Amino acid sequence: MSNATMENLTIQDEGDDFVDPWNVKSTSDKGVDYEKLIERFGSSRIDDELLERFEKVTGKAPHHLLRRGVFFSHRDMHVILDAVEKEKPFYLYTGRGPSSGSMHLGHLIPFMFTKWLQETFDVPLVIQLTDDEKFLWKDLKLEETKKLAYENAKDIIALGFDPDKTFIFSDFEFLGQCPAFYQNIARIQKCVTYNQVKGIFGFDDSTCIGKISFPAIQAAPSFSGSFPFIFGGKTDVLCLIPCAIDQDPYFRMTRDVAPRIKFRKPALLHSTFFPALQGAQTKMSASDPNSSIFLTDTPKQIKNKINKYAFSGGGATIEEHKEKGGNCDVDICYQYLTFFLEDDDKLAQIKKDYTSG
Template sequence: MKSGETELPEYSSSDEDFVDPWHVASKSATGIDYDKLITKFGSQKIDDNLITKIENLTGKRAHHLLRRGVFFSMRDMHGILTLYEQKQPFYLYTGRGPSSEAMHLGHLIPFIFTKWLQETFDVPLVIQLTDDEKFIWNDITVEEANRYAHENAKDIIALGFDINKTFIFSDIEYISSCPEFYMNICKVQKLVTYSQVKGIFGFDVSDSIGKISFPAIQAAPSFSSSFPRLFKSKKDIPCLIPCAIDQDPYFRMTRDVAQKLGGVKPAVIHSTFVPALQGVQTKMSASDPNASIFLTDTDEEIRIKDYACGVLAREQLQEILIKLLQKIIGKHRQNRALVTKEMVKQYMTPRNLECSIVT
């Protein structure tokens, strides 16, 4: 493997914690050791100095997910703050792998924080729906994956993202309509070897070529040149990516090839995982309905799942949690019901994003 940020130890079943973009598991009863994960991934821990800097520059209190350490790790966040201080542009990029019709509670965390970032820094946002990835990895048809993408878009829109600053896209649809996006995919594919993706993602010779080539597709939105209609053909706008830390391997790879493409290394800010209902040794998963609270769950389903798992020993605490979740999910269900197909189409139509930094 060539030297660079992507050079990591080979995956091993003996590792205490196992984290990649598709699996999260810990042998410890206390869950993932995030300090060790920072060391393994080579990222930087978010400290009080960074949080204070954000507050001083924006004049706003830092989001509670940042203050409480849910977002705990980063790459080049200081560079993004310097851009903001100098009134230079940047944009946000995050995504969702649509593996089911509804998102769950764990999926909300990056989107809630991303919305705060967008509103606080007044920047554009692109949201990638990787329906191609979920078709390749899961036992679903390509049509089902694309339908899930549109259903998940409703959950995202229900959070209240500004339509004038937000573009949501399906890989299956956007690749066929934007040559610049596909050109960047091709450029990344040419620069990354099989040996590199094997070391980063743990692929082997039995994996399909679709899996091996997919990381380039997730890398491409990191470059503003992939969105000529959104950014008026500006090719050098830096990017900040809020995501769960299991997605970091994609962006270590991206950062290694960015300068060879004539682009800017994306900055990344990482969140922890929301544990599965059965315990902290793994995360909520859309493929296991009993491990997750979905954004479409009814009040009764939330109550049944919480009591069935019994993660909180004290009944009073469980009742507090149940009522809080019912309030959050109930409000989301109401907002989601107001999202029409026409609204989804508007968010997913490429157009100039109205934002003060892109002039």
Template structure:
């Protein structure tokens, strides 16, 4: 790959692509904090405008189905994956019979992931099956050491356990490579070299503007974005792509977009294609849609290792309700599905469109009470988690090592 042709100090300031401008009335969304300003949660249309991405509309979904010959995933149809950058270009590549690869990741911050963490991985698995393309999964255990009070060995252990959670989604080692930063980067010179190339393209002022870093932040935070950006360029993995330049599609939650705005801005100077993106909404916390589900609060999240009793208790006790104060008032006025967390969870995990529409009508008309809606959510999420746990129980250390092994995979 061509190196930069002039010294970095002589280069003009990098025009950060569609740098978001926010005011105090806007929702707060960055890679570490998500806070909505209203009971209905994040205003995703406003976020699209602020981030400068494109809405996934009906026409794009129709084109997706035409190009792939497959029905759109319910995450697409329901606006759970709602925004994109250059998804049309990926579809054009596929139409022409040309290859690309998928890249997504996870910052391990707990021994077990929660159901909200599964959304990008479920969709990534579907994309991989539809397009028959290779997948790179990055575990940013180094990020968690830098941002949290974690020791390196603790973060590495979490990454290994989270890898088991991810593999249980159904990924295949034949076309999937998983790595954790703290172990892999020292074993792959090409990856580190791309990190340095990216670092040369972005000034301190720019990284402060994108990520909001302050003068008291440790220097590791300043350089970390180059680590998350590097997998978006195929030359970071010569053992997989043989130094060939392949475009990349990144399925991720919208809070990770700043990393890839930066990646897209440096791509031309690295003589690499800009990574394309498809963004998901957040699965909200049990207490309300203003916050995403968090691994740091056990009462805000349904974890993948929760028992049926724990799931039932969490939803019944903590799930924010859109119902009225009394049964009589609810029968008369109906419930509000735009703020009700049980209904929001059903939009993610209940695949039956007809049944979801029935529940919406029954709750909004007052025919269905809050307790009954919570029971519907429990009856959908509990078997989903139990089926997942059965798959997870079969994931061995040896299986994880097969995904982590530096090797060629099917391209």
């Protein structure tokens, strides 16, 4: 791909929602316009036809996060389903950038879904903890980011992944232990110019070289050859990456590079953003404790945060709410239920009761 074409992979159009791997900001109370994002990023919507094929191939009803459009976009999911039908192997790859001592509810979404995918397909999973990224982007000491990675790993382990088929690694620890991983990073770095990463990620002349080279580190786990101790040196095992769509720029770059270094393109499943307590205009962020509910918060702390900060779609008064009903499109408590309440009938009843006042 030429520099000009790669630079067209930028992440914001003038006047639209702002979405990059580090920041999300919408101009609408309803949050990001995901249809526009699909068009801008060039991905494909997860439609009824794909959900039906998913159920046919797996013999299971699609996960509620798929049914409700929380995971709404994909790249090459049909290639993964083709492989399953042909009994060809694939593996899962997801990750976490540890910037706080505890994960928050929004961080759970890709991991909850990934756990279901692992159970459904019975496949290996690699989980990258990008402590190096947080050292480069945040005002944190190197030792602090390593400690945060360790703490976040405990949150991830608690979700119950298959210990025999799950590999969790810190970049700071793993990079010096696995030559194959670093060799793939170098292969990727050789194929991507500064102008290209500048166009994709918005880097400028003041950006440190660590940030400029980091995308190759996040790209490398997309290739099975990075993990010879898992795949026995095979370099052609397909990879499926469940992630929030703000991470897509990394993997568009990866997919462009893959055929040039004779590897297979990773497939992706993209999720929407988990909204901040204050509303869907931005995502829940660990850097703003008042926007987030952390896994270590007590029931009392959670109740206080919801009562104090959660954006309501209800009427300004009880009388107005009874007359006009609530707006579930913007009500944060209802939005959270769409992520965590698995029973479709219960969710539909709550929506009916709330919107009718």
